[in-house]
Amino acid sequence: MAEKQRIVFLDWLRVVACFMVMMVHASECVYSDDYSFSFPSELARRSVMFIQSFVRPVAVPLFLMASAYLLVPVKTDTKSFFRKRFTRVGIPFVVFLFLYAFLPAVWGEFSWAEAWANVKQAGINFIPRESHLWFVYMMLGLYLVMPVISPWLSRVGKKEELFFLAIWAFTLCFYWLRDVLGPLFGECWWNPYPLFYYVSGFIGYIVLGHYIRTYLNWSARKILAVCLPVMAACYVFGVCQFYHRSFIVSTPQELEMHLQNDTIIAGLMSACVFLLFSLVRKAGRGYGLIRKVSEASYGIYLMHMLMLPAVFRFLNPLLPVPLAIILTAAVTFILSFVISRLIGRLPFGKYIVG
Secondary structure (H helix, E strand, O other): OHHHHOOHHHHHHHHHHHHHHHHHHHHHHHHEOOOOEOOOOHHHHHHHHHHHHHHOOOHHHHHHHHHHHHHOOOOOOHHHHHHHHHHHHHHHHHHHHHHHHHHHHOOOOOOHHHHHHHHHHHOOOOOHHHHHHHHHHHHHHHHHHHHHHHHHHHHOOHHHHHHHHHHHHHHOOHHHHHHHHOOOOOOEOOEOOOOOHHHOOOHHHHHHHHHHHHHOOOOHHHHHHHHHHHHHHHHHHHHHHHHHHHHHOOOHHHHHHHHOOOOHHHHHHHHHHHHHHOOOOOOOOOHHHHHHHHHOHHHHHHHHHHHHHHHHHHHOOOOOHHHHHHHHHHHHHHHHHHHHHHHHOOOOOHHHHO
16 A cells, blocks of 8 residues: 555655755865865866756755655644654754764764864754754754644645745845845844745745645646746856856855755746656656665765765865766765665664664
8 A cells, every 4th residue: 555655756856856965065075165165177167067056956945845745734633743753854863963973083084072062062053064964954943834834725725825935936036136135125133034034935845845736737748848948047047157156256155145945046946857757657667776765865865974075085086077076976875875774774773864
């Protein structure tokens, strides 16, 4: 019965989105330390530009839309929902918060005194070594509101949900409007929650995932006719912006601003990629492996940054930049999958890798 109920395209989507995350972080090794950036060559600039402009805007939103597609509206009581989500997601998250805090000290990446300071910080927020765990904080926050928005999603119709998404899409342009106009719609230092705050951010992807599942029943021809041109236009715009900004800005934040998850490029590209994946209707050959990787994707995400920087340092001197990025992502992905599967077979493995 469980086999019949499984949504095949979501497994493929999770695997690809997880690999996209590896590509984002592998390409960051080329040019960024989170605080500054520089490109060692023009090949490096162009390689990062072409890769980042596709994978960065969509990797995280695809995970969120997949979660919404499966979980929203919440079908169990709130207590059961929280227990399952926070057991499966929260406990492994806490485990890895502390693993990243002290484990690198074992191979000399930092001292044991620094490790102890990291452990104390881990109870408050992630340390730079585990900055990718920002995603889990955000995801747990969305779990908190899913039972709250579920009754609303169950009651409203297509027009009301589309109206919400239209306002949300407008907020995805704020990154650019702030550059031009300054603070918007009540923003100021004493009010960080302006007019559109409550209909902006990652919750939009949750509503979008629900909207697609509930109301969007496009044919394959329409999906291809709409999504491919929109994706191409967004990608070209992203590439041009990245190249231009790489010469005029000084921080990674400014360089990557137009590719962040709360931008119109991310919203449009993520919706298009999600719809394209929805065309996968049959399991097909190789699905058995895809399903296993999909089931291990959370563990893969949690642990991959323990290995990825070292893999990049090994491969980068040996290969051209594009190959170094791709192989770093691929090797890290495979290693993380194997380790996650092995840990998952332990008696308490689910509390470590989800």
